[in-house]
Amino acid sequence: MKAWLPSLLRLLLVVLLVAFVTNPGWFEPLLKPLTENGAPAIYNQGSLLTLTLLHLRTVLIATVAATLVAVALAILVTRPAGAEFLPLSRSLVNIGQTFPPVAVLALAVPAVGFGEKPTLIALFLYGLLPIFENALTGLTTLPANVIEAARGAGMTGWQRLTKVELPLSAPIILGGIRLSVVISLATATIGSTVAAKTLGEVIIAGLLSNNLAFVLQGGLIVAALAVLIYDGLSAIERYTARRMGRETE
């Protein structure tokens, strides 16, 4: 395959996505055949652009929070003083992952009410595991002689962490964040069942009114976002790994 082809496809996808969320009317003829009984082909109960931005905001907040907590936890349990918390934190994070987001939503609504909050909680819990596991892998598989050299050079524990351990495990941690973001992008759609403003609203509206065009446009926007963000984060990961002479898989 030509080297420029993937880049061209990505660019095309970006152009299509931006065009679709800003001017959905242009695409009406394409989606019209999917509707029945003269139903609208383009979502008409809110702006697609606003919903897309709110969707992204929800995912961003949840991922940033999950990253902070997961990385902090991984740092804590890889210090000598925190080593005994490793099994405990592992099971806590695993529970977060095994608990279905829908169940979290159902439990969170009575506690925090409808809207964005229960969605953030569900995404946060669901996103912890990949980041935590990757941060743990990154921090525990550092080359031993590099850490030895850092100690031998007279770095304090904090200096070793910030100057050597975190930068060296950054590509692996980024891999965890990438997985977490993609899962969250998809999972955020169910947040609209509890009145969070996400692209799920379009899909749910389509399901309720039996309008395939709505379902498709909601799904496609989420899919395009996921593909582009996944690609972007992979590129950053490859760049940081290559700078260290580490081979990426």
Added chain:
Amino acid sequence: MIEIEGITKRYEETTVVDDVSMVIEPRTLCVIVGTSGSGKTTLLRMINRLVEPTAGVIRLDGNDNRSLPGYELRRSIGYAIQGHGLFPHRTVAQNIATVPVLLGWDKARIKARVDELMTLYQLDPDAYGPRYPHELSGGQQQRVGVARALAAEPNVLLMDEPFGALDPIIRNKAQEDLLAIQKRFGTTIILVTHDMEEAVHMGDKIAVMDAGKLVQYAKPAEILAKPASAFVETLVGASEKPFRLLSLGRVRDAVEKGTAEGEAIPGDASQRDALAELLWSGRPALPVKGEDGKPLGRVTVDGLVKRAARPA
């Protein structure tokens, strides 16, 4: 001066280093040699307190090494390890600058020092400074590792099998470079190795360790001539002894009057190399030349063979 007094390290039931006492004179190179598991690396790591001893004292120029926090102590002692341990995410220049940055030197001083060390190690600062360690060859990485250890002008340099990962040709060069640098900076070097050849070649004094104990601590010639135990004897290698003894001496010290035919050997070459050349070429004598290329005399097979005999 480094004084090691009654140093012991125990891990639960196992005694790794057992009551070791020795004094390392300033501006000398001391080699600690032993098999794996002999406690040589642990002993080394107790000097900069990467490992805390169970009992005993280590004094550096009269000061107990516990009078400073460990990380401050380590900034004042150079440390180079096998496989260099360079930071893969930092450039060569940043790697060398590690300790000076920790010590808070100003930028100009750091740059001057990094450039000086890189030039000393035949690495062009402009070409190699901005590169990452994985872009260098094994020999270059090793040199950067030693340069990093020397960056903050330490009086003491600890080296743990620094040449272990190098091929023989590069290793010889690295050893020569280290000896030259030790002369230049007057650094006290303690080097751990399992290679007796390296120990005899590099050391002003050799400490032989076995099962946590210091078995013998003496000049190389004495270790070869009077091994303190059967273990030291084995480590030296009985059949290698005469050649190792010769490798300690320079050709200029074995020069006899007279002339000989053929290519001259420099006076700085080791007597072992001279004997090898004589045996290989089948000649009874070789001419010797000084640094200026003037003839100094000759070395003979008979003369060298006498020197290879066990000292009285």
